[in-house]
Amino acid sequence: MRFAAQALGGTTASVTDLDAQRWTAGATEIERRLRAGLSGLPPRTLAHRWVFLVGFVLHALTDREAFIASGxxxxxxxxxxxxxxxxxxxxxxxxxxxSDGTAELLRGNRCGNR
Structure with missing residues (x-):
């Protein structure tokens, strides 16, 4: 929990606005490289993958910190x-x-974008 508190405490940082804080410049660079390396993905998918990645890594590190802190x-x-x-x-x-199903949704060919 200390990791999450230190990473996010007292800030207005958001996964979708990492340029807002000077200390998040590294994350901004990772996002830039991710977008460049995966430029073949649809823009909405790239945006989703970035949010998924940040959440996954933050939760993994927070869980690990809690495990260590609890002995x-x-x-x-x-x-x-x-x-x-x-x-x-x-x-x-x-x-x-x-997947084909996700690609169809992104093209708007199926219901589900509600």
Whole structure:
């Protein structure tokens, strides 16, 4: 919980407006690179993937901090394997293919955009 409190406490930072704060410049650069690297995805999908990624990473780090703060046992190699797996899962999240059903919704060919 300390991670989330320190990351978000006392600020007006938003996932959709990371340029608003000087300390969020790194996240802004990651978003820029993500958009450049995945430019073949529809714009709405790119926006969704960014929000999903930030939420996923923040929750994973917050959960880990809570585990450690509550006295959870950690082996020496846990940190490195956790971070490596977090990167792997994050890459999978943002690079997942767009399904045919989602592509149809994005084109407005089916109901569901209510």
């Amino acid at each position: 959870g046992a950690e082996r020496p190699d846990d940190r490195d394997s956790f971070l490596a797996d977090l990167v792997d899962a994050s890459v999978a999240l943002v690079t997942a293919p767009v």
